C-alpha cells in the first residue's frame with residue numbers, strides 16, 4: 130500500500146486505517162516533539178502532493194475487502210489538510226463506504242481557508258492540535274512556516290467550529306517550561322473558550338521527538354494543567370500507562386424491529402475507577418482487540434482467532450509466540466471444551482519450545 134498504512138491501534142480512535150496524503154515530511158509546522166522527525170518541506174502551500182485518483186483507488190481496493198476497522202484516519206508523515214484533494218477523498222468515502230467513521234488529525238494551520246474548512250465538514254471526528262496561544266511559546270514549540278501564527282490557527286478553529294457539526298477534540302501537547310506556565314495556560318484557556326471543542330486531550334511525549342532535549346511532562350504536571358483548564362472536559366491521553374478503567378452506565382433502549390432492546394450508554398454517567406493494573410477478560414467473541422493486528426494475529430470473518438495453520442503447532446496463532454483456544458477460536462461453546470483446548474494449547478507451547 131502506497132498511501133494507506135495499518136490498521137494500527139490508536140489510543141483514541143480504536144482500530145484505524147491511516148491515509149497519508151503528503152510525502153514525508155511535508156508540513157506547515159516543524160514541531161519539536163514530532164515523532165516523524167524534522168520537517169524537510171516546511172510549507173503551508175496547498176497542492177496535490179500525491180495523485181488523488183491513486184489514493185481513491187487504493188482506498189477502494191482495501192475497503193472492498195470489508196476490513197475490521199473502527200475508523201479511517203487522515204494522518205501520517207505530514208499535514209493532511211495541505212492536500213488539495215482532501216475534500217474529494219472524503220466525499221468518496223462518504224458516498225461509497227458510509228459504514229466507516231472518518232477522522233482527521235491536523236495541526237489546524239489551514240482552517241483560515243474556507244475551501245479547507247469545506248473539505249472537512251463531512252468528517253466524523255476532527256482532532257486539531259493547538260499547543261500554545263501565545264506567539265512566543267507557539268514559535269518555540271511549532272517552529273512554523275512563514276506567516277503561520279497562533280492567532281491565525283485560533284481564528285481558523287473558531288470559524289471551523291461555527292460551520293462543523295461533527296466531534297472536535299482539541300489536542301494540547303504539553304512541553305514543560307514552555308506552554309504550561311500559568312500565563313500560557315490562561316491564554317490557552319481563553320482560546321479554548323473561543324473555539325468551543327467538545328473535549329480537550331492533553332498529550333505529552335511518548336516517543337523520541339524532533340529535538341533531543343524534549344522530555345515528557347510528568348503526570349502531576351498534566352494533572353495541574355487539566356485542573357487549570359477546568360471546567361472544560363479535559364482528558365489526559367499522554368503518559369501511556371494504566372491509571373484506571375473508564376466505565377459508563379447503560380439502560381435498555383427502545384425495541385428494534387425484532388423486539389430486542391439493546392443497552393445504550395447513559396450520557397454523563399462516565400466515571401473512572403482507579404487501577405494500577407488491568408487484566409483483560411475475553412468473551413466468546415474476541416472483539417478483536419486492536420493489538421491483534423499489531424502483533425500479526427490473524428482473525429476470521431467474525432473476529433475469531435485463527436489457529437493451527439499448516440505447519441503450525443496445535444493452537445498456535447499466526448504470531449508464533451501466541452497460542453489461543455476455546456471460545457475465542459471456536460465461538461460460544463462448553464467450558465469443558467475451553468479447558469481441554471487450553472491444555473492442548475499448553476502442549477502446543479511445549480512443542481514449540483522443544484521441551
Ligand code: SF4
Pocket residue numbers: 156157158159160162163164165168205206207208235236
Ligand atoms: S504538525 Fe504534526 S506532522 Fe507536522 S511537525 Fe507537528 S507533529 Fe509533526
